[in-house]
Amino acid sequence: MRGIMIQGTSSDVGKSMICTAFCRIFSDEGFEVAPFKSQNMSNNSYVTILGEEIGRAQGVQAEAARVLATVDMNPILLKPESGMKSQVILFGKKLETMDGMDYRAQFYEKGLKAIDQALANLAQDFTHLVIEGAGSPAEVNLNDREIVNMTVAKRADVPVILVADIERGGVFASIIGTLALIPEKQRVKGLIINKFRGDVQLFEEGIRFLESYTGIPVLGVIPHMDRHEIEQEDSLGVQAVQQISRVEHAIELVVCKHPYMSNFTDIEPFLKEPDITIRWAETVADIGHPDILLLPGTKSTIADLRYWKQQKLGAKLSELYGDTWIVGLCGGFQLFAETLTDSQGYDGTAVENEEGFSLIPSMHVEFQKQKMVRRQRGTVKFEHAEVEVAGYEIHHGKVTASAYPLMHCGDIGEGYFHNRLLGTHLHGFFQDLHCRTAFLAPIRRQKNLPIPSPEVVKDPFDRWAGHVKSHLDWEKVIEIMEADQ
Numbered sequence: 001m002r003g004i005m006i007q008g009t010s011s012d013v014g015k016s017m018i019c020t021a022f023c024r025i026f027s028d029e030g031f032e033v034a035p036f037k038s039q040n041m042s043n044n045s046y047v048t049i050l051g052e053e054i055g056r057a058q059g060v061q062a063e064a065a066r067v068l069a070t071v072d073m074n075p076i077l078l079k080p081e082s083g084m085k086s087q088v089i090l091f092g093k094k095l096e097t098m099d100g101m102d103y104r105a106q107f108y109e110k111g112l113k114a115i116d117q118a119l120a121n122l123a124q125d126f127t128h129l130v131i132e133g134a135g136s137p138a139e140v141n142l143n144d145r146e147i148v149n150m151t152v153a154k155r156a157d158v159p160v161i162l163v164a165d166i167e168r169g170g171v172f173a174s175i176i177g178t179l180a181l182i183p184e185k186q187r188v189k190g191l192i193i194n195k196f197r198g199d200v201q202l203f204e205e206g207i208r209f210l211e212s213y214t215g216i217p218v219l220g221v222i223p224h225m226d227r228h229e230i231e232q233e234d235s236l237g238v239q240a241v242q243q244i245s246r247v248e249h250a251i252e253l254v255v256c257k258h259p260y261m262s263n264f265t266d267i268e269p270f271l272k273e274p275d276i277t278i279r280w281a282e283t284v285a286d287i288g289h290p291d292i293l294l295l296p297g298t299k300s301t302i303a304d305l306r307y308w309k310q311q312k313l314g315a316k317l318s319e320l321y322g323d324t325w326i327v328g329l330c331g332g333f334q335l336f337a338e339t340l341t342d343s344q345g346y347d348g349t350a351v352e353n354e355e356g357f358s359l360i361p362s363m364h365v366e367f368q369k370q371k372m373v374r375r376q377r378g379t380v381k382f383e384h385a386e387v388e389v390a391g392y393e394i395h396h397g398k399v400t401a402s403a404y405p406l407m408h409c410g411d412i413g414e415g416y417f418h419n420r421l422l423g424t425h426l427h428g429f430f431q432d433l434h435c436r437t438a439f440l441a442p443i444r445r446q447k448n449l450p451i452p453s454p455e456v457v458k459d460p461f462d463r464w465a466g467h468v469k470s471h472l473d474w475e476k477v478i479e480i481m482e483a484d485q
Contacts, residue, residue, distance in 0.1 A: 052092025
């Protein structure tokens with residue numbers, strides 16, 4: 001099986017996005033291609049059709065490659081919790097919770113076996129892989145037991161393209177320093193400069209210097225693209241999920257930024273609405289009096305509940321209730337309960353009876369060992385509009401039935417909706433345009449805002465892939481991938 005690996009000089013240089021573009025381009029050109037990342041660390045996971053968890057980036061990359069996402073594309077997923085521990089998800093299922101030292105000492109051999117098995121499984125269905133590295137391959141203190149960068153390139157026997165982010169500065173030092181410190185340097189066959197702003201011609205001397213100094217070709221300089229509309233995975237992407245609307249009397253959406261926030265991509269669909277201003281609140285003082293207050297998902301519900309209690313969010317919610325639309329998603333929804341029980345610490349903090357914000361009468365949350373991981377669909381009614389919604393659930397907490405269910409999934413009710421208070425476990429709830437429009441309709445009417453005309457937007461994968469390919473020596477990329485190592 002052939003392939004190519006994208007590594008970066010640091011985190012957030014754009015590895016995931018470059019891999020996403022490569023997956024779409026290879027798919028367009030007829031390759032049987034799949035994404036792969038050996039180990040991912042993220043609380044923003046993706047649920048496969050079999051109800052298994054993988055990193056969201058690999059789920060998105062599978063969509064770009066036009067294939068179904070499977071656990072073999074990301075066999076190891078680490079989901080950070082409070083207390084310096086992480087859930088270890090192996091082939092889509094929770095294995096155990098470990099701290100960093102135990103994981104490094106005990107999981108290495110098991111991780112290598114998982115990687116080899118996943119690569120062998122993928123080789124049965126695909127001819128080519130686009131492999132994503134993690135962080136930086138030059139972490140010399142970790143290289144003896146790393147399972148995410150050059151170890152993977154060697155086991156898969158693929159060439160490496162090194163990506164650097166010029167936007168943050170120091171691009172020459174980051175590239176040259178990385179090449180000086182990494183093992184298997186001979187596998188690096190090309191360089192990509194990402195997130196460039198300005199006139200690319202001004203960087204031609206820089207390209208000549210890098211190629212002369214390193215002996216490695218610069219395959220392209222990728223200009224920064226605003227609003228690519230492809231979901232991001234890392235928390236560093238939160239900075240992109242904010243918006244200042246130019247519409248007069250725009251809807252103000254404020255998002256509570258939990259310390260252990262997860263699945264922040266649930267907010268991204270609101271970026272498509274031109275009459276919405278989005279901003280984040282790290283303290284109660286930041287909230288103000290918005291039209292919508294949204295509490296997103298959290299990996300440690302009780303820990304984040306206690307954080308917001310210290311901030312006196314309960315009093316603020318009581319002040320806003322009935323006037324502001326208050327929305328809770330997954331863990332954010334669970335914060336609305338009267339009590340939360342987690343006697344075994346499945347959420348990360350063992351507690352017998354923790355008071356919630358008591359916004360929903362008789363709502364109780366009990367955290368159980370078995371995590372609910374499933375795709376879900378149903379119908380929801382906003383005023384006179386009934387719309388179908390679909391998404392996925394990932395949560396430990398089991399919630400008591402509600403007298404005012406938000407959604408009907410067959411004969412089963414899910415979530416809560418009453419008096420401008422809305423809660424659901426469904427990630428992706430606002431992804432559908434019809435659902436979003438129905439939810440926003442009464443707010444727009446109150447503010448005398450018309451419903452914006454939907455823009456005809458090119459498929460974001462096609463748009464992003466075309467942007468990347470147009471700034472690369474793509475024939476050289478193919479040559480590198482197909483060459484014997």
